[in-house]
Amino acid sequence: MDGISKFWAWWRGRDRMMAGSAEIEEDIARVRAFTMLTHPRLVNLHRQVETCEKRKIPGAFVECGTWKGGAVGLMALANLRHGKARRILHLFDSFEGIPEPDAAVDGSLAVEQVRSVQGGVDGRLVAVQGLYEKFAGSVGTLEDNRRLLEKEIGYPAEFIRYHRGWFQETVPADAGAIGSIAILRLDGDWYASTKVCLDHLYPRVVPGGFVIVDDYGTYEGCRKAVDEYREAKGIRSALGKIDSSAYAWVKKK
Ligand SMILES: C[S@@+](CC[C@H](N)C(=O)[O-])C[C@H]1O[C@@H](n2cnc3c(N)ncnc32)[C@H](O)[C@@H]1O
Incomplete structure (x- = not known):
């Protein structure tokens, strides 16, 4: 096991220890339905x-693929608990x-x-009707996200940016205005959705910042986009396994 793999093994061990801690469970309960x-x-x-x-790692928290906003909500709650200042949430x-996914x-x-x-399954930019109704209950609307973040959690609205x-x-249009990124969470499932986010947002992740890919272990296209990008950019940081689907890496200093 190399040094970085050891780091992730240690990290997962700490995750298991911390699961069940009152503060984490309390925050998770608040976003669970979202x-x-x-x-x-x-x-x-x-x-x-x-x-x-x-560690005072600077930058915004960004999620691409928020559904009803629960993962961003958890980042907001953890920032409110541990941060001295509010982060910009994108x-x-x-x-x-x-x-549509692209069958190819x-x-x-x-x-x-x-x-x-x-x-x-032709990769067209049209919403697949009925998918989230079947697998998750309903689509996540902007209003769902706003209600959770601004009303239920009470994160200050001036620190939240919705890119609809x-x-x-x-x-590509908004990346230039984002500045540095401390956490980049990719949860768009498909090849094209993952690739465009890596191409435009990964360069903004600061050294020591985290990149999480929710569907690396689930969808072939997502995995392909990540593997191609890491290969093309010579990224050697080990991919840490969070569970059977989600993986993460830390950008090297
Ligand atoms: C699996 S859900 C995200 C789950 C969410 N992170 C959570 O905490 O439950 C994927 C989301 O990505 C969005 N999405 C996927 N590809 C997209 C694209 N190319 N452009 C815009 N939204 C996209 C979908 O609308 C959906 O809300």
């Missing part, structure tokens, strides 16, 4: 925020559902799931 993330992913995310605050989503790159699971609701639309349009 997120699809598993418990290990939520514990890990809470600890990443705490680490950023304690939320990227269509807020109307996921676009996204793999059989994505294709099967989308075809099960009669959706197209397809990543392929909003991410």
